[in-house]
Amino acid sequence: MKTYDIYDLQEKYDLNIENIKSEIKKSKAKTVLLQFPDGLKPYAKSISSYLEKEFSKTRFAIWLGTCFGACDIPNAQGKADLVIQFGHSPWKT
Secondary structure: OOOOOHHHHHHHOOOOHHHHHHHHHHHOOOEEEEEOOOOOHHHHHHHHHHHHHHOOOOEEEEEOOOOOOOOOOOOOOOOOOEEEEOOOOOOOO
16 A cells, blocks of 8 residues: 655645644544545545554544545444544535
């Protein structure tokens, strides 16, 4: 499996890594589930590895199921403290 540099990925995609890091810190999550659309799944391990280095006490898991959009939230109840969805536009309320 090829490893991608997080900085190269951020130039190509708007990953909002700084916002994600801020949210992990704010929530004090011990377990984080990362969900990627199919187009970003090839980069999932690289992104996860980067976050694991930043948060050595936090466990990261990658959702391998399908993802049909922002309303397709994985059922991680009781298994993850925080779910981070990549590739979705923010909802305006």
